[in-house]
Amino acid sequence: MIHKFEVDGTKIVLDVNSGAVxxxxxxAYDIIDDFAALPEDKILExxxxxxxxxxxxxxxxxxxxxxxxxxxxxxxxxxxxxxxDQSPTVKSLCLNISHDCNLRCRYCFAGSGHFGGARTLMTAxxxxxxxxxxxxxxxxxxxxxxxxxxxxxxxxxxxxxEVLAYGKEAASRRNKEIKFTLTTNALLxxxxxxxxxxxxxxxxVLSLDGRPAVNDAMRLTIPGTKGSYDHIQPxxxxxxxxxxxxxxxxxxxxxRNNLDFSQDVLHLADLGYKYISVEPVVxxxxxxxxxxxxxxxxxxxxxxxxxxxxxxxxxxGCGFDFFHFNLDLNHGPxxxxxxxxxxxxxxxxAVTPEGDLFPCHQFVGKxxxxxxxxxxxxxxxxxxxxxxxxxxYNKTKCRECWAKFHCGxxxxxxxxxxxxxxxxxxxxxxxxxxxxxxxxxYVQVLKAGYKEINGPLAKAADIC
Amino acid sequence: xxxxxxxxxxxxxxxVKNGGCGECQASxxxxxxxxxxxxxxxxxx
Numbered sequence: 001m002i003h004k005f006e007v008d009g010t011k012i013v014l015d016v017n018s019g020a021v022x023x024x025x026x027x028a029y030d031i032i033d034d035f036a037a038l039p040e041d042k043i044l045e046x047x048x049x050x051x052x053x054x055x056x057x058x059x060x061x062x063x064x065x066x067x068x069x070x071x072x073x074x075x076x077x078x079x080x081x082x083x084x085d086q087s088p089t090v091k092s093l094c095l096n097i098s099h100d101c102n103l104r105c106r107y108c109f110a111g112s113g114h115f116g117g118a119r120t121l122m123t124a125x126x127x128x129x130x131x132x133x134x135x136x137x138x139x140x141x142x143x144x145x146x147x148x149x150x151x152x153x154x155x156x157x158x159x160x161x162e163v164l165a166y167g168k169e170a171a172s173r174r175n176k177e178i179k180f181t182l183t184t185n186a187l188l189x190x191x192x193x194x195x196x197x198x199x200x201x202x203x204x205v206l207s208l209d210g211r212p213a214v215n216d217a218m219r220l221t222i223p224g225t226k227g228s229y230d231h232i233q234p235x236x237x238x239x240x241x242x243x244x245x246x247x248x249x250x251x252x253x254x255x256r257n258n259l260d261f262s263q264d265v266l267h268l269a270d271l272g273y274k275y276i277s278v279e280p281v282v283x284x285x286x287x288x289x290x291x292x293x294x295x296x297x298x299x300x301x302x303x304x305x306x307x308x309x310x311x312x313x314x315x316x317g318c319g320f321d322f323f324h325f326n327l328d329l330n331h332g333p334x335x336x337x338x339x340x341x342x343x344x345x346x347x348x349x350a351v352t353p354e355g356d357l358f359p360c361h362q363f364v365g366k367x368x369x370x371x372x373x374x375x376x377x378x379x380x381x382x383x384x385x386x387x388x389x390x391x392x393y394n395k396t397k398c399r400e401c402w403a404k405f406h407c408g409x410x411x412x413x414x415x416x417x418x419x420x421x422x423x424x425x426x427x428x429x430x431x432x433x434x435x436x437x438x439x440x441x442y443v444q445v446l447k448a449g450y451k452e453i454n455g456p457l458a459k460a461a462d463i464c
Numbered sequence: 465x466x467x468x469x470x471x472x473x474x475x476x477x478x479x480v481k482n483g484g485c486g487e488c489q490a491s492x493x494x495x496x497x498x499x500x501x502x503x504x505x506x507x508x509x
Contacts, residue, residue, distance in 0.1 A: 019476040028467040055467070062465045071473050078480050092490035143487050143508065179489070279494055329472040331506050334483025338476070341491045348490050405476060408491060448471045 002073065003402035004032060007304065007442040010450075013072075014441060016402050020071035021329055021441060023450045027051050028059045035063050036073055080339055080393030088346040088384050090137040091144050094361050095130055095351050097122050097159055098151035103185050104224035106217075107253060107281050107289060109362055109413075117365060121156040122353035126374065127163035128170075130351045133374040135174055144171065147181045148202075149350075149361055154188035157196075164200055181205065183251075185219070186232040186239065194242050201247070206236045209252040210264020210278060217257050218289065237271060245274045249323060252278040255289035259298045262306035269313065269320045277323030280432055282414050291428055300435050307439040311446060327406070327440040338392075341408025345371070345387025359387055362413030387412065390422045397425055403434045485509060 001016040004024075011029040013022045024032065030050075034043055040060050047056050066072035100119040101108070131146070138144050146167060148160050164180060171178045182197065183205040197204055208229075209215040216227020240248060250273045254261035261278055268276045280299075283290045291299070306322070313319045332338075342348055345359035349371060357371040357378065358364045372379035392398035392409045401407070410433065414426035487508040 017477060019472070019474045021471040023469040023471055025467045059467045062468045065465075066468065066470065069473075070475055070477070071470060074475065074477060077477050089486060091486060141486050143489075145490050277494075328506055330474060332474075333488050333507050334479035335476045336480065336484035337486075337488060337491075343490060347486065411492075411494070445471050450469055450471060 001076075001402060002032065004029060005438045007307065007438060010442060010445060012438075012441060012445055014402065015072050015074055016405065017076040018071050018074035019329070019332070019405060020066075020074075021445065022066070022072070023445055027055050028062065031056065031059050032063060035060070035067075078335055078393075080391055088137070088378060088388070089139045089141060090134055090347060090349060091141045092146070092343065092348040093130055093134045093144075093351055094147045094149045094348070095122065095127060095153075095163065096150055096353060096361065096364060097127070097148050097153040097163075098156045099353050100155055101150060101152040101185070102155060102187050102222060103152070103228055104220045104222055105185075106220065106224075107255065107283055107287070109282070120353040122159050122351075124159045124162040124166075126351075126353065126355045127159050128166045129355060129374045131163060131167045131170055131178075133351075133377070134178075135170055135176060137377070138176065142176050143179065144176055145179045145181070147183065149183050152185055152188070153182055154184050154193060157188075157193060161196065164202070179203070183207070185228070186235045187228070189235040189239050194239050197239075198243050204239070204248045206239065206248060206250050207252070208232060208236055208250055208268065209254070210258070210261065211267045214254075214258045214264055215252075218253070218255060233271070236273075240273060245272070249275045249277050251323075252276075253281045254278055255281045256291055256295060257289055259295055260302060262302050262309060265306055265322065266309060269318075273320070275321045275323075279324070280429070282411070282417065282426075282429070284417070293428060296428065296431050299432060303432075303435050303439050307442060311443065324436040325440045325443050327437070327444055329441070329444050335405065338405045338408055340388075340391040341410070342412075344412050345369075346384050359383065360413060362411075363416075387422065395423050395425065397430070401430070401434075403430075403437050406437050407433050 002013050003016060004013045011024045013024055013032060031043060031047060034046065038046065043060060044053060044056055063072060098121050099117060100121065134144055134146065153160055167178050181203040185207045209219060212229040215229040219228045220226060221228050221231065236250060250268055252264055252268065254264065258264060265276055265278045280291055281289060307325065310322055310325060348360060350358045350361045350364050351374060352364055355374040357373060359369055359371065363369040369383055370380060371383055378384060390412060392404040395409060398404050398409045410425035410429055412422040414429045415422045415424055418426040
């Protein structure tokens with residue numbers, strides 16, 4: 001299986017099953033689809049009126065050689081089969097430190113922080129038990145991860161501090177390491193908290209949607225009538241500066257209200273933020289801000305415009321890191337890892353303030369998906385198996401999709417909310433992911449120093 | 465080659481035999497945690 005696409009005249013072919021990426025001139029790009037279907041003489045017959053025969057023969061020879069090397073038209077010898085392990089290896093936990101929030105964001109997946117239940121805070125006791133659960137169930141995995149999440153975790157800072165200290169010591173005793181992350185709306189980022197996060201080297205995700213009017217349409221202060229931009233942007237900037245512009249992401253969400261979201265990305269870049277992610281909102285189709293199928297053409301153009309600006313700024317020495325354009329073509333994970341992106345439900349779980357386990361933060365409060373508790377362990381092994389088996393080889397739409405090994409099958413929560421099954425990915429999400437991947441591959445092609453502009457292949461100057 | 469330049473020559477199929485150790489970072493398509501998309505993971509081995 002191959003996927004060919006073009007970005008601003010640069011013609012690229014991804015060989016899906018090997019992961020190899022090729023840059024092609026016009027003739028090769030034109031002919032490659034027919035290579036698998038037609039013999040050489042039929043190719044010459046079909047294209048002989050358009051291109052010189054000698055050139056067609058050269059292309060045929062090059063494609064043949066790459067096929068023989070296993071980097072074009074590579075067969076997929078993997079089936080996705082793995083040993084069915086009834087006891088999952090948990091390596092990553094998301095702690096809902098707080099089922100409460102000091103903002104009232106309109107699109108909040110947590111229903112303004114409380115997930116549909118009472119506004120509660122996690123005790124340190126339950127947080128420490130969650131750490132023990134993670135370390136006990138991580139088996140031989142040395143590297144584990146723990147995210148402080150919510151609601152707003154800084155509303156319960158004491159528990160964060162205690163769990164962090166406990167986690168570091170407990171992991172060390174077992175010769176393991178825990179990587180800690182904290183996601184925050186930044187409203188409570190004062191100097192003391194900043195110093196704590198920097199001292200402990202916690203990776204931080206800071207929520208800001210972009211331009212003031214865009215942010216303030218969705219991210220509202222209590223009771224939900226005024227925007228939060230003027231409160232949070234200075235705090236985010238101060239925090240980013242305090243850690244020398246490293247080890248964080250500023251993360252925004254785009255909705256139907258800002259289909260021109262590239263302007264929000266550039267706004268964040270103009271504020272000096274180096275690590276940026278702006279991502280599509282997920283919600284019910286009935287929400288007036290939800291993205292729709294009819295928005296896709298505009299969004300595709302917006303990603304193309306964004307990648308142009310991204311490349312331009314990189315060339316001008318004022319580049320930034322955009323989460324969805326990051327792609328490692330050479331040192332990426334193995335094929336078994338790529339079967340499903342996140343491991344939700346068997347490698348990665350969320351913990352509520354009460355100590356209940358769910359496949360991820362998006363499933364919290366949806367009782368059919370409750371996996372167990374940090375005290376009793378995993379009890380709902382059927383759900384674990386369901387999530388473990390929801391990988392790209394078992395999902396019909398993913399099996400035939402060119403993006404499967406870079407996407408990992410999409411977000412299970414998106415699939416469940418859109419289609420009431422994790423076995424069918426969310427179509428709008430798939431289309432956006434494929435567009436982003438094409439842009440990301442294009443960026444890697446440019447970073448490798450190649451550029452094709454309607455003519456012979458040329459090696460342009462490195463852009464970074 | 466004249467008509468095709470191979471930008472990256474990897475073969476995922478060869479990673480099946482020794483892969484799957486699970487030491488790499490958790491992946492997510494969303495940066496709500498400082499995760500990576502699976503496509504941007506680096507093998508931790």
